Amino acid sequence: xxxxxxxxxxxxxxxxxxxxxxxxxxxxxxxxxxxxxxxxxxxxxxxxxxxxxxxxxxxxxxxxxxxxxxxxxxxxxxxxxxxxxxxxxxxxxxxxxxxxxxxxxxxxxxxxxxxxxxxxxxxxxxxxxxxxxxxxxxxxxxxxxxxxxxxxxxxxxxxxxxxxxxxxxxxxxxxxxxxxxxxxxxxxxxxxxxxxxxxxxxxxxxxxxxxxxxxxxxxxxxxxxxxxxxxxxxxxxxxxxxxxxxxxxxxxxxxxxxxxxxxxxxxxxxxxxxxxxxxxxxxxxxxxxxxxxxxxxxxxxxxxxxxxxxxxxxxxxxxxxxxxxxxxxxxxxxxxxxxxxxxxxxxxxxxxxxxxxxxxxxxxxxxxxxxxxxxxxxxxxxxxxxxxxxxxxxxxxxxxxxxxxxxxxxxxxxxx
Amino acid sequence: xxxxxxxxxxxxxxxxxxxxxxxxxxxxxxxxxxxxxxxxxxxxxxxxxxxxxxxxxxxxxxxxxxxxxxxxxxxxxxxxxxxxxxxxxxxxxxxxxxxxxxxxxxxxxxxxxxxxxxxxxxxxxxxxxxxxxxxxxxxxxxxx
Numbered sequence: 001x002x003x004x005x006x007x008x009x010x011x012x013x014x015x016x017x018x019x020x021x022x023x024x025x026x027x028x029x030x031x032x033x034x035x036x037x038x039x040x041x042x043x044x045x046x047x048x049x050x051x052x053x054x055x056x057x058x059x060x061x062x063x064x065x066x067x068x069x070x071x072x073x074x075x076x077x078x079x080x081x082x083x084x085x086x087x088x089x090x091x092x093x094x095x096x097x098x099x100x101x102x103x104x105x106x107x108x109x110x111x112x113x114x115x116x117x118x119x120x121x122x123x124x125x126x127x128x129x130x131x132x133x134x135x136x137x138x139x140x141x142x143x144x145x146x147x148x149x150x151x152x153x154x155x156x157x158x159x160x161x162x163x164x165x166x167x168x169x170x171x172x173x174x175x176x177x178x179x180x181x182x183x184x185x186x187x188x189x190x191x192x193x194x195x196x197x198x199x200x201x202x203x204x205x206x207x208x209x210x211x212x213x214x215x216x217x218x219x220x221x222x223x224x225x226x227x228x229x230x231x232x233x234x235x236x237x238x239x240x241x242x243x244x245x246x247x248x249x250x251x252x253x254x255x256x257x258x259x260x261x262x263x264x265x266x267x268x269x270x271x272x273x274x275x276x277x278x279x280x281x282x283x284x285x286x287x288x289x290x291x292x293x294x295x296x297x298x299x300x301x302x303x304x305x306x307x308x309x310x311x312x313x314x315x316x317x318x319x320x321x322x323x324x325x326x327x328x329x330x331x332x333x334x335x336x337x338x339x340x341x342x343x344x345x346x347x348x349x350x351x352x353x354x355x356x357x358x359x360x361x362x363x364x365x366x367x368x369x370x371x372x373x374x375x376x377x378x379x380x381x382x383x384x385x386x387x388x389x390x391x392x393x394x395x396x397x398x399x400x401x402x403x404x405x406x407x408x409x410x411x412x413x414x415x416x
Numbered sequence: 417x418x419x420x421x422x423x424x425x426x427x428x429x430x431x432x433x434x435x436x437x438x439x440x441x442x443x444x445x446x447x448x449x450x451x452x453x454x455x456x457x458x459x460x461x462x463x464x465x466x467x468x469x470x471x472x473x474x475x476x477x478x479x480x481x482x483x484x485x486x487x488x489x490x491x492x493x494x495x496x497x498x499x500x501x502x503x504x505x506x507x508x509x510x511x512x513x514x515x516x517x518x519x520x521x522x523x524x525x526x527x528x529x530x531x532x533x534x535x536x537x538x539x540x541x542x543x544x545x546x547x548x549x550x551x552x553x554x555x556x557x558x559x560x
Contacts, residue, residue, distance in 0.1 A: 035529055061543060177455075181549045 013115060014122060015041055016052040016071045024081035024088055026158040027066055029059025045071035047205050048118050055082075063163040064183075069201065073122050077107070078205065079137055084162065085204050090154035093204060095213035100149045103137060107206060152223065152294070153216055226292045228285055229306050235263070235284045236307030240273045246298050252276060255297065259287035275307055428489040434479065438499060441472045463554035466518045469501065470553075476500035477508060517555035535559070 017040060028034060034057050042054030052071035059066055068082040075082045078094055087097045098104070108117045124134045168184035170176035176186065190197050195211040203209045228234075239252065249267045256262060256276050260283025267274045278284040288304060295302045448464035476499060480491040495502045507513045507522070516522065521533035534548050535555035542548065548557050 037528055180547045 013050060013119070015050060016045075016073060017041070018053045018072045021055040021068050022072055022075045022082045022088070023068075024084060024086060024091060024158075026091065026160060026162055027059060027081055027083040029057075029063060029163060030158070030160060031060050034059075043067075045069075045074055046201050047071070047074045048114060050118070059163045060160065062165075063160070064165040066163060070205065073118060073125065074205070076125055076134065077121055079133060080205075085201065090150045091159075092150065092153055092216065093207070093210050093213040095204075095207035095210045096153060096216050097150065098207050099213075099217065100147075100153075101137075109206065149220060153220055156296075224293070226288055226304070226306065228288065232281055234307055235278045235281050237276045237278075237284060237287060238273060238303075238305040238307050239276060240303035240305070241300055242267075242272045242274060242302070243298075243300055244269075244272065246300065247302075249274070251297060255295075256287055259283045259290065273303075277307075428487060428493050430486050430490045431493075434475075434486065434490070437475060438472070441468060441475070444468050445472075459551045460554065466520075466553035470504070470517060473500040473504050477505050512559070515558045517550075517558040518553040520552040521550060521555060521558070 021036075036055050036057040039054040039056065041051040043052070044050060045052050047070045050071060052068075054067055056065055056067040058064075066083050070080075070082055070085065072082060078085075079088050080086060080094060081088055086093060090097060108114050121134065128134050165184050167189045168176050168182055168186055170178075171182070171184070171186045172189055176182055176184075196215065199211060200209070204212075207213070237256075249265050252267070252274055253262060253265050256265070256278075259278070261279040263277040263279050265274060265276050276287075278287065288306065291302070292304045293301075295304060445465070445468045448468055451464070453461050476486075476491065476494045479485045480488075494500045495505075501519075504516065504519060507516045507519070513522075517535060520526070521535055524530045524532060527533075533550045533552055533555070535550035535553075535557050536559045537548070537557075538560045539557055540560070542557075549555075
């Protein structure tokens with residue numbers, strides 16, 4: 001390996017000089033105003049061993065100073081934070097991420113091969129526009145299923161506890177004389193026999209033998225699953241943790257409508273829960289599968305369970321309105337009306353649109369479309385897609401019926 | 417340091433009154449100089465020196481400006497003989513610097529972000545319960 005910059009420039013290994021580090025939210029800390037120290041060629045990268053630009057900063061009050069550990073090329077190749085080596089998107093170890101995305105890449109680990117590989121990759125990064133991934137993750141390689149696993153394991157909020165000072169080694173030996181002033185933590189250290197306390201930065205980078213990843217994978221395999229009840233007539237879901245006045249019946253109706261027709265939605269405000277009854281068992285099962293332990297509404301993680309079967313309601317089923325599968329699907333009637341009305345509107349608007357000569361679909365008497373109070377996607381039926389007939393790919397604005405009937409936000413002027 | 421006698425002139429009147437205290441401080445300084453560094457952090461080694469230096473300058477400063485116990489001649493003599501640090505005393509006359517611990521703590525050129533030492537931050541501006549012990553001289557806060 002070249003250890004210094006000599007006069008010979010032929011095929012010389014590049015020393016990395018960067019202006020800004022690649023970091024995750026957690027490592028940056030909670031303070032939006034950060035002062036960083038930049039040290040050009042300050043250290044060698046802990047993976048590729050080339051000198052790189054080290055950044056050092058304090059991620060908030062009572063946190064330890066952090067610095068970048070691997071060079072930016074190495075970080076970009078694996079899409080990880082330069083400091084914590086966790087994935088930038090999900091905050092997960094590379095081993096977990098690769099297992100979920102099913103990316104099998106083999107980065108060379110021996111000296112010369114590694115140099116050659118880094119050189120090639122650096123050239124590729126320089127040639128790319130910086131918005132797409134380079135290297136083993138170029139294709140994306142995401143399948144819906146693996147994505148779900150990542151979403152389940154990923155953190156939703158930054159984990160600032162990771163930035164705390166280390167445990168005071170003097171205190172552990174009982175020799176710390178600094179007392180209150182000691183900037184290190186005076187806490188019981190982790191058990192040295194714990195596999196998590198034996199981590200290696202290179203293994204973490206390459207995603208092999210990572211104890212944290214193994215812990216996460218085992219946690220994923222033992223995640224609780226909700227078993228559908230034996231009684232096939234149960235089509236009701238219990239939704240808990242609604243909070244006070246935060247989630248309305250409309251919200252629930254709008255959300256759960258995507259899985260199938262709803263027969264009834266009953267909200268029990270006093271107990272902050274709701275019961276959602278589907279017309280079919282299949283819809284209910286799909287809803288449970290898609291929402292159990294996943295549904296977050298207005299920042300609250302909702303608690304999903306199966307409703308009790310009619311036989312069980314007597315012993316504490318609560319306000320469950322479960323009247324069996326014989327009821328007519330009342331919801332679908334309404335939908336039918338709406339869709340008929342919507343198609344009429346569509347016809348009418350298409351006519352209008354064909355009259356106008358503007359390139360865009362915005363009719364002359366319309367203000368901006370009501371993007372602000374967009375309804376969630378499952379309600380697409382209630383929406384009209386308005387498009388310029390002559391240039392269908394030019395632009396497409398969505399308007400909702402309710403906007404025309406009871407305009408708020410945007411005011412389509414009267415037609416007169 | 418009053419080790420080397422620079423002037424042959426006899427000290428002004430009143431010298432015999434302050435001499436015992438100065439000798440005592442001198443003795444303390446000697447002890448601090450010869451003290452072992454065992455078990456101390458690197459930065460901690462110089463803290464007692466800074467403290468005694470501050471104490472000695474403060475003694476002269478107080479005698480002349482606060483208690484008005486010594487004459488102008490004697491005060492000038494102390495400054496000239498480097499018994500008191502005249503640069504430090506010059507700072508003490510400025511508002512906001514009345515209790516300044518040492519000159520290194522206000523030397524902004526020596527820090528990464530051109531800031532003063534943490535001991536220069538007023539107690540009210542510090543976060544609750546934070547205990548400060550500055551690296552330069554071990555000061556625990558010298559600004560209100």
